Amino acid sequence: MRLLHTSDWHLGQFLHNYERTHEHEQFLAWLVDTVASESVDVLLIAGDIFDNANPSAASQRQFYQFLQKVKQRAPHLQIVVIAGNHDSPGRLEAPRPLLEGMNVTVVGHVRPLDAGETDLDQLLVPLHRRDGSVGAWCLAVPFLRPGDVPRVETDGDPYMEGIALLYRQALDRAAEKRDARQAIIALGHCHMTGGEVSADSERRIVVGGSEALSDQMFDASVAYVALGHLHKAQRVGGREHIRYCGSPLPMSFTEVDYAHQVLCIDLDGEKVADIREIRVPRTVELLRIPRRPAGIEEALAALHALDLPETDAHLHAYLEVRVRLDGPEPGLRARIEAAIEGKPVRLAKIDTSYAVRVQEHAVPVSVDDLDALQPDEIFKRLYQAKYQVEAPSEQLAAFAELLLAPDQQSS
Numbered sequence: 042m043r044l045l046h047t048s049d050w051h052l053g054q055f056l057h058n059y060e061r062t063h064e065h066e067q068f069l070a071w072l073v074d075t076v077a078s079e080s081v082d083v084l085l086i087a088g089d090i091f092d093n094a095n096p097s098a099a100s101q102r103q104f105y106q107f108l109q110k111v112k113q114r115a116p117h118l119q120i121v122v123i124a125g126n127h128d129s130p131g132r133l134e135a136p137r138p139l140l141e142g143m144n145v146t147v148v149g150h151v152r153p154l155d156a157g158e159t160d161l162d163q164l165l166v167p168l169h170r171r172d173g174s175v176g177a178w179c180l181a182v183p184f185l186r187p188g189d190v191p192r193v194e195t196d197g198d199p200y201m202e203g204i205a206l207l208y209r210q211a212l213d214r215a216a217e218k219r220d221a222r223q224a225i226i227a228l229g230h231c232h233m234t235g236g237e238v239s240a241d242s243e244r245r246i247v248v249g250g251s252e253a254l255s256d257q258m259f260d261a262s263v264a265y266v267a268l269g270h271l272h273k274a275q276r277v278g279g280r281e282h283i284r285y286c287g288s289p290l291p292m293s294f295t296e297v298d299y300a301h302q303v304l305c306i307d308l309d310g311e312k313v314a315d316i317r318e319i320r321v322p323r324t325v326e327l328l329r330i331p332r333r334p335a336g337i338e339e340a341l342a343a344l345h346a347l348d349l350p351e352t353d354a355h356l357h358a359y360l361e362v363r364v365r366l367d368g369p370e371p372g373l374r375a376r377i378e379a380a381i382e383g384k385p386v387r388l389a390k391i392d393t394s395y396a397v398r399v400q401e402h403a404v405p406v407s408v409d410d411l412d413a414l415q416p417d418e419i420f421k422r423l424y425q426a427k428y429q430v431e432a433p434s435e436q437l438a439a440f441a442e443l444l445l446a447p448d449q450q451s452s
Contacts, residue, residue, distance in 0.1 A: 042082050042083070042168070042170055042176040042177060042224075042307075042308040043079065043080060043081050043082050043083075043305065043306070043307050043308075044081070044082065044083045044084075044085055044168075044226070044265070044267075044305070044306040044307075044308065045075070045076060045079065045081045045083070045084050045085065045303055045304070045305055045306075046085045046087065046265075046267040046284065046286045046303060046304040046305075046306060047072065047084070047085070047086055047087070047286055047289065047303045047304075048086060048087035048088055048089060048125070048230070048267075048268070048269030048270075048285075048286055048287075048288070049087075049088070049089040049125070049269055049270070049272055049287065049288035049289075049292075050065065050068070050086075050089065050090055050091075050288070050289060050290075051089055051091065051092040051127065051288065051290070051292060052065055052090060052091050052092060052096065052100040052103050052104060053091055053092045053093065053096045053097050053099070053100035054092040054290075054292060055092075056292075056293070056359055056389055057359075057389040057390050058389075059359065059387060059389060061290065061325075062099065062103070063324065063325075063355045063356075064290055064324045064325055065103060065290070066103065067322075067324040068289045068290060068321060068324070069103065069106075069107040069110075070110075071321065071322060072107070072111070072289075072303070073107065073110050073111045073114055074114075075303065075319060076111055076114065076115050076118060077114040077115050079305055079319075081115065081118060081305070082117070082118070082119065082168075082169075082170065082171065082176075083118070083119045083120070083121065083168050083177075083179075084111070084118060084119070084120045084121070085121050085179070085226070085228050085267045086120065086121070086122045086123070086269075087123060087125070087228055087229065087230055087267050087268055087269030087270075087286070088123050088124055088125025088126070088127075088128060088183065088184060088230030088269035088270065089125030089126070089127045089128060089230065089269055089270070090104055090122065090124075090125070090128055090133065091104070091127060091128055091129075092127055093127060094127065094128065094129035094132070095129065095132075096132075105136075108120065108140070108143065108145060112143050112144075112145075117171055118144070119144050119145075119146075119168060119169060120143075120144065120145040120146070121145075121146045121148075121166050121168075121179050121181050121228060122145065122146065122147045122148070123147075123148045123149075123181050123182065123183040123184075123228055123229070123230055123269070124147075124148070124149040124150065124183040124184055124230070125183070125184050125230040125269055125270060126184040126230065126270065128149070128184070129149075130149030130150035130183060131149060131150075132149075133147055133149040134147050134148075134149035134150070146166050146181065148163070148164060148166075148181040148182075148183050149183055150183055150189060151163070151164065151182075151183070151185070151189045151207070158191075159189075159191065159207060159210070159211075161210055161211050161214040162214070164180060164181055164182055164211050165178055165179070165180060165181075165211065165214060165215055165218060166178070166179040166181050167179075168226065175220075175223060176223060176224070176308065177219075177223055177224040177225065177226050177264070177308060178215045178218055178219050178223060178224070178225050178226070179226045179227075179228055180208075180211050180212060180215050180225065180226065180227045180228065180229075181228045182207070182208065182211065182227070182228065182229045182230075182231075183230060184230040184231065184270075185203075185204050185207065185231070187200050187203075189207075190203030190204050190206070190207050191203050191206050191207055191210070193206055201253075201254060204231065204254060205254060205255070205258045208227070208229070208258050208259075209258060212225065212227070212259075212260070212262065212263065216262055219311075221311070222310040222311055223310075223311060224264040224265070224308050224310070224311045224312065224313075225262055225263050225264055225311075226263070226264060226265050226266075226267065227259060227263050227265070227266040227267065228267045229266070229267075229268055229269070230268070230269040230270050231254055231268065231270060232253050232254065232270055232271065233253060233254050233255075233256055233268065233277045233278075233283070233285075234253040234254065234255050234256065234277075234278070235253075235256075235277065235278055236253070236270075236271045236275065236277060236285065237271065237273050237275055238271060238273075256277045256278040256280060256283050259283060263282070264282065264308065264311060264312055264313050265282050265283075265284075265306050265308075265313050265316075266282060266283040266284065267284065267286070267304075267306075268283070268284060268285045268286075269285070269286075270285070271285045271287070272287055272288040272291075272292055272296055272299065273285065273287050273296070273299050274286055274287030274299070274300055274301070274302050274304075274318070275287070281316065282313055282316070284304055284316070286302060286303055286304045287299060287300075287301060287302060288301060289301050289302075289303070289321045290321075290323075291323075291327050294327055294329055294359075294361040294389075294390065294392075296327075297327045297328075297329055300318075300320065301320070301321045301323065302318045302319055302320050302321055303318075303319050303321065304316060304317070304318060304319070305317040305318075305319055324356070325355075325356055325357070325358060325359065326358040326359070327358065327359045327361070328347075328358050328359065328360050328361065328386065329361045329363055330343050330344055330347065330360060330361070330362055330363070331343045331363055332363075333363065334363040334364060334365040334392070334394050335363065335364070335365060336364070336365055337364050337366065337370060337373065337376070340362060340363065340364045340377075341376060341377070341380050344362065344377065344380035344381050344384075345380050347381070347384055347386070349384060349385050349386065350385070351385055352385050356385075357385045357386055357387045358385065358386045358387070359386075359387050359389040360381065360386040360387060360388050360389055360390075361389060361390040361391075361392055362377050362388070362390070362391050362392065363392045363394075364391065364392070364393050364394075365393075365394050365395070366393055366394070366395055367395070368395075368428045368430060369428065369436070370393075373391065373393070374391060377391060395427075395428070416440075416444055417437065417440060417441060417444070420432065420437070420440050421437070424436065
């Protein structure tokens with residue numbers, strides 16, 4: 042039996058105001074071809090299908106068109122989908138009656154039983170071989186919110202320990218259901234201890250407190266753990282069978298060097314025979330110029346030297362310009378735009394940093410002092426604190442002009 046593990050598509054995502062519909066269309070078309078050429082039996086999608094809980098009609102159409110096309114190419118294919126922290130559980134599950142007719146199982150949230158316990162059977166999905174027999178059991182656990190997990194009396198974090206308890210309970214239930222030669226596969230959307238995070242594009246799952254789960258909650262009975270949430274493909278705790286496949290597209294410039302991929306897993310009875318990485322081709326490049334922040338003249342020289350082949354506008358590379366400044370540079374954007382004029386790139390971000398870093402609250406001001414200060418004096422102090430120099434006269438004049446604008450006077 043062959044499985045394919047993918048996650049974190051983030052359909053509908055914008056990269057600094059540039060929509061990425063074409064890139065997602067290309068990825069989904071590639072995925073359809075890969076499922077067919079690799080003779081995949083089960084496709085596991087580990088959450089964050091959409092970039093937000095209220096996806097556009099176009100994003101939803103992309104998803105359902107993908108399901109239709111992949112089933113046309115591989116009618117035998119079974120698909121298991123769980124919701125991630127970006128997804129709306131209810132919206133994802135809404136078409137469930139129709140999707141079940143296509144052999145697509147969607148688990149958006151956990152359901153309680155009348156006694157208040159979790160419906161564990163709802164989380165267990167039998168995975169079928171080509172002959173229709175059950176070859177494995179998939180523990181399909183969506184992103185868990187505090188109200189989804191069992192209450193635990195503990196001195197630690199009750200939310201995290203509640204998640205671990207629910208996984209253990211579901212794994213025990215899977216062990217009861219399976220027969221000899223049937224594997225247990227865990228599908229989850231969570232943050233495991235030691236996982237490497239992309240700070241610019243991965244939303245913290247929990248605000249405050251611990252938010253990482255221990256990989257020790259998956260014992261030797263679990264053949265493979267297919268995880269979503271972290272965008273960098275990685276093993277958890279150095280264990281070969283506990284994997285984040287990562288996102289298929291770079292979601293931010295911090296992910297420019299990630300090896301985006303899907304994972305192909307071959308089962309032999311209750312064990313994994315092979316895990317293979319299949320790289321996702323990148324449709325549009327992300328460029329960081331220079332690779333490390335540099336002075337403005339060096340950065341502009343690198344932009345002038347940029348030599349890329351001409352291509353269609355929707356394939357132009359996204360560009361982040363990284364500039365280290367000694368002080369404010371009001372005309373920076375205009376100079377950068379002039380340097381890239383006519384080049385097949387899209388300016389997505391100007392990342393500025395300053396050679397002199399100052400500590401927070403470098404110029405302390407009490408509430409009483411603040412009441413006594415005029416706006417221009419506050420501006421001067423803040424400018425001094427940030428740039429370590431006095432505000433130039435043209436900046437002060439521009440600030441004064443803002444203060445005297447008609448809408449300010451009328452208020």
